[in-house]
Amino acid sequence: MIKVKKGPKPQILIDNEKEWNRKFSQAWKKYKNEGGDSPKANYNKPSIKNATKKEFAGKCAFCETYVPHTYYGDIEHFRPKSKYCRYAHTWSNLLFSCRICNGNKGNDFPMQDQIIKPTTENPENFFEYEKVLNESSVRLTALDQRARNTIDLMGLNREDLCDYRGKQYKKLQRAITELRNAGADQQIIEDMINSYSKQDEEYSGMFKFFYENDMI
Ligand SMILES: [Zn+2]
DSSP: OOOOOOOOOOHHHHHHHHHHHHHHHHHHHHHHHHOSSOOOOSTTOHHHHHHHHHHTTTBOTTTOOBOTTTOOOEEEESSOTTTOGGGTTOGGGEEEEOHHHHHHHTTOOOSTTOSOOTTTSOGGGTEEEEEETTTTEEEEEESSHHHHHHHHHHTTTOHHHHHHHHHHHHHHHHHHHHHHHTTOOHHHHHHHHHHHTSTTSTTHHHHHHHHHTTOO
């Protein structure tokens, strides 16, 4: 995970956020009491989804996997809309995520404010990265209970994800070895590692941690 600054609120939410929240809350309460079809919300409109996708550079807010080349991506309600229907269209509550993290999180929010929110907190203060299985896999390590909750709820140490992080790490290692063998300047190597740590790159949190802790 990496810290992401929320971008400007889309005009459509400036104009409609309060009204849509009010209407959705009413409809949701009616649905809970009387049943019927679950109420439709408006947060999935293209201008809103595109704005969340842009601010997260197309990466899942939780696992940092780049989403759009395989899937449209989900708008993720940090506070689930089923329990906090009054925030269903609240800009600060909307994140961008992959289907797996969003699905794992589901409608549960059992630990109110007990998971890390990457738009208001810096995940660097809560997570470290550990190479395992002969460096072929990379796991997240939690530095406190809230970070542990986040890993468990979203499944951030699922096997495929750990293995894919490991693959990306190895790819960088191979590139560095090739550069060193070719006699490249240390500055060129550092520039390359830095480029992997840029916020819009996949798994930049991992690369930044490895770089800052002399693990590359
Ligand atoms: Zn994800």
